[in-house]
Amino acid sequence: MTTNPQKESSFISDCIRWSLSGGIGFKIYLVALLAIMGTGLFSYTKQFQEGLIITGMSDIVSWGLYISNFTFFVGVAAAAVMLILPAYMLKDKDMHEVVIIGECVAVGALIMCLMFITVDMGGPFKVWHMIPGIGLFNWPSSILTWDVLVLNGYLALNSLVPLYILYCNYHNRKPVGWKYKPFVFLSIFWAISIHMTTAFLYQGLPARPFWNNPLLGPRFLASAFAAGPAVIMMVLIAIKQWTRYPVNAQIFFKLKRIIVVSAVINLVMLFSEVFKEFYTFTHHSLSAQYLFFGLQGHDSLVPWIWSAIGLNILGTLLFAFDPTKGNPRYLMVAAISLFTGIWIEKGFGLIIPGFVPSPMGEVVDYTPTSNEILITLGVLATGVLVVTLLIKPALAILLKYKETNA
């Protein structure tokens, strides 16, 4: 991409400088994130030594907090497409201003996804067994291999396109359309595919009737397109609050519309699922019963799912009827409640009941251990840190570019 090594290094060093510069508040924020990451890493070393036995998982509930979060954040990553699509395809000016933020959030979310998968593995040092060529890649048979491909591909697309655009802007050049536009189009399809593939991971298992449901994929998409833009909205509000980067009020309005439509579709599909499970109660509805009402005295998920549904509905209503006409505080509350609702529903509410009752009819509860929670928090903090450190230089470059070309 470059011919001039000096220019290259100044691009990198400037980006690093912009990433880390900030007031005392920002420094405290960074230190806090690093501290959470540190505890996470410490817990992980323990897990690494003793094995996954220090988690709450068992042969019956064999995926827990890690995979739940993985699933949810795939959705957040895919949601960047809700900015990319209008920005590049529909040539929406407002969206174009903030599309980079969506892409940074996607990169952060993907890094979290890959970390969640890694911490969930029994033999993380054996990952090379999966690399085609030196290992054995069970493609196309295993959906997990598809997921690996699409996630890494999406990560590459979402880092390289913005990198190219920013690099051009940094050197005060206009990015050349044909050099990146094809990849933008590709990333739009790719976003859908990461989500569908992740859904197929579960949907394709007849062993687990709770997942083996054709609505799973579409519902994944709908909830992702509600939760993802909600995250992006939270980030935008923070940017508006703490930086001089202009965030047009129109953007909030547009995001709000996307969120409301997706959230309503999500709720409709949720209702359709609930109807199917409970109107004609079959043997296969036991998982749903466990989730919503408890089974054989085991009901650890019941309070979670009902609060998730409550938050879901609350968030949707708050977005749909916004009396403040875009007050950031109000939107923040709405975004947080919708995001949390979908987080619980897509995470815990989707993964755990798939395992309960077990194929042999056993019912057990799963409770994550403190170690597991600390590791999860560590991964989340890493994601937040990545997003922060990416967005800051990106905005600085864009701002400079805009000012010189104003």
Next chain:
Amino acid sequence: MNSSRKKEGQMKTKKNEKKTTRRSFMKNLSVAAAAGSAGLVTGGCVSLEKTEEMGLKWEEYFKKNYRLMTEEEKGETVARLERLAKLKGDGDIQMSSQGPRENVLYGYAFNISRCKGYMDCVEACVKENNLDRTSKTQYIRLFEMDSGQLDPTTGDGKYHHEVPVENKFYMGVQCYHCENAPCIKACPTKATWREPDGIVVVDYDWCIGCRYCLAACPYWGRRFNWGEPEIPREEMNRKQHYLGNRMRMKGVMEKCTFCVQRTRQGKLPACAEACPTGSRVFGNLLDPDSEIRFILKHKKVFRFKEELGTDPKFWYFID
């Protein structure tokens, strides 16, 4: 799977560590040899063993998937594993890499009208297959059933009382060695596969511990090593097979292998041999004169969750 940057970093340092240990292994070796010939070494042996162990582990780390190994490579890895077990203090292991026999397809039939629920099979399996005693891993489970039911999910898999109980019957479940096994399809690394004789096996050293196969199995046939498996040394079965009852490590999947270490030598699986009531019939489906073929032909047989199309090689039958 691309690990996060952090993990990659860790991996690199680990590799470097290993590289240096290998280099120092060579160095130590020559130093020790020199010192040894001078007859002056006292604690040298211990460190020599340590470096030998590191070297073997290093080679083990980079070996191929078992299925891709030549006969020679299979022999080498088996020899390394035997040596490593010895260095670890597990004694003299005899590990086999015996392949499938010609014209054999194993099948299993379980007589639900005869089984009395004594669980001798469970115990024999635990001993034969070196199953982890800490987590009380069992490949076989017995379900106590009320008459009028045929689905083990409705039975009691945790009964703890004197058997047999009147008006109850018993059903044993384990991996069914499906011909169309969802677990194999799911595995991202081809660490689990079906051998030509029908046994579904796991290459423990190749398994990355993602547990996708466990989620895919409709019969709960697989067990994961959440921690480091442990067995008292005196109870260890030292007649082992690479794909069977050799010692597993933490973070890998395992499952019933129809006692590959026994059956490939023409013996019965431990469970079938231990059963005092003769409810367990094991044999070669390709042999028209075998007992299992007789049962499939003349008894009322059924399989569990037939509707999933997994085509298990495990039948239940009624006298």
